[in-house]
Amino acid sequence: MAESSFPAGADWARRAEQVIPGGLNSFSRYLGEPYGFARSSGAYVWDFDGNRYVDYHAAFGAIVLGHNDPDVDRAVAGALNPVDLVGIGITRPEVELAELVCAAIPSADQMICCTSGSEATFHAVRLSRAVTGRDLIVKVQGGYHGWHDAVARNVISPPELAYGMDPMSAGILPENLSSTLIAEFNDLTSLEELYTRHQDRIAAVIVEPIPHNVGALLPNPGHLEGLRKLTEAQGSLLIFDEVITGFRHALGGWQEISGVTPDLTSFGKAMGNGHPIAGLAGKAEHLRHFNSAGGSVLLAGTFTGHPTGCAAAVATITKLRDAEVFAHTAALGQRMRDGLTGIVDELGVPAQVRGYGSVFCLYFLEGEINGYRDLMRNDDVRYREFHRRMTDRGFLMLPMSLKRNHISFAHTEEDVDRTLDAAREVLRTLP
Numbered sequence: 001m002a003e004s005s006f007p008a009g010a011d012w013a014r015r016a017e018q019v020i021p022g023g024l025n026s027f028s029r030y031l032g033e034p035y036g037f038a039r040s041s042g043a044y045v046w047d048f049d050g051n052r053y054v055d056y057h058a059a060f061g062a063i064v065l066g067h068n069d070p071d072v073d074r075a076v077a078g079a080l081n082p083v084d085l086v087g088i089g090i091t092r093p094e095v096e097l098a099e100l101v102c103a104a105i106p107s108a109d110q111m112i113c114c115t116s117g118s119e120a121t122f123h124a125v126r127l128s129r130a131v132t133g134r135d136l137i138v139k140v141q142g143g144y145h146g147w148h149d150a151v152a153r154n155v156i157s158p159p160e161l162a163y164g165m166d167p168m169s170a171g172i173l174p175e176n177l178s179s180t181l182i183a184e185f186n187d188l189t190s191l192e193e194l195y196t197r198h199q200d201r202i203a204a205v206i207v208e209p210i211p212h213n214v215g216a217l218l219p220n221p222g223h224l225e226g227l228r229k230l231t232e233a234q235g236s237l238l239i240f241d242e243v244i245t246g247f248r249h250a251l252g253g254w255q256e257i258s259g260v261t262p263d264l265t266s267f268g269k270a271m272g273n274g275h276p277i278a279g280l281a282g283k284a285e286h287l288r289h290f291n292s293a294g295g296s297v298l299l300a301g302t303f304t305g306h307p308t309g310c311a312a313a314v315a316t317i318t319k320l321r322d323a324e325v326f327a328h329t330a331a332l333g334q335r336m337r338d339g340l341t342g343i344v345d346e347l348g349v350p351a352q353v354r355g356y357g358s359v360f361c362l363y364f365l366e367g368e369i370n371g372y373r374d375l376m377r378n379d380d381v382r383y384r385e386f387h388r389r390m391t392d393r394g395f396l397m398l399p400m401s402l403k404r405n406h407i408s409f410a411h412t413e414e415d416v417d418r419t420l421d422a423a424r425e426v427l428r429t430l431p
């Protein structure tokens, strides 16, 4: 298989480890072998040694059209002409992007640009506190909203720490950690209890409308509607973190599909098909609190609204306006989910397939799945073995169990069918 002139992965690993802590720029990029990648195109990536993989990792879901989409690449290549980053005033791509986003997202009167999903949720939390004059926020166990202090706790927690204090990092002040409360997804009672205990103190509830950071916990009928009603009645803002669901499940995100509109929406990942661009949208009555509009909430950033990110997003969203994109990825997603379900049923593997649209995941557990409490029964060891064997066969999925996989517009039925053949072989012999 090795046909490349690139140096072998082991050499790059050795070099990276000398100059980058742990040899990786994010803790969640560890894969073992292969160590890294030298080329990407469409549905495929190639490792340093020239081996090709069908890519369902898709940069944690940022790739929605396929790697190196020619229209997006062309837009990015031309983005600095006739004007690059000036850093004062406004440029055309920023305005064009905001117009597209506000037209697409039901709850968006206005938006601000930033470069990562973490920045978007950071602004969402701070803005909520400023708007409501309250100090606490609520997230669900299993939800991930980025690396900053207000939200970096209780994602994939071990059972002994779930729902308790499970920071993702050292160095966060205890008062920051304890200003974030933990509820259960699909369980409004857990939120009602928090409101009873912390009357008039909860500024916002932040939630992924499908908590994809633990695979694909689908909202039970009425759950999001209930969240909307409860937050409104209690005077809190509802933040939909659509960093994964936005521009992946529908142009208008999950709020378009569910009909439930939040106060604020964070998005990133798929909107730029892999380029660093993100944003926060919402009602003008809230966004006018930013000091760019004369309010008192700081909005700053040298690279916000950078022309390359905006150009990538304009090109991506323009393509996503063609309904064929979502129809194709959703049809392949269904083919994958049906195929995997058929295989686990046929082989009697104690596993379940979940997902929506272009997203699929395999949980190694039986019984009902509503919230994180159910996911604690997942057999991580089996998942990791499944993942390793699929990688060895040339199918790249997320290495952490309880995560999801993504299909892009560049994937084909043949890719899916070959994946299913490999999955059948792997699941048949999985210990």
Ligand SMILES: Cc1ncc(COP(=O)(O)O)c(C=O)c1O
Residues within 6 Å of the ligand: 060, 115, 116, 117, 118, 119, 121, 144, 145, 146, 147, 208, 213, 241, 242, 243, 244, 268, 269, 278
């Ligand atoms: C739902 C969600 N919100 C926010 C983030 C943070 O985004 P970023 O990694 O771009 O900072 C992520 C990243 O995985 C995410 O999945």
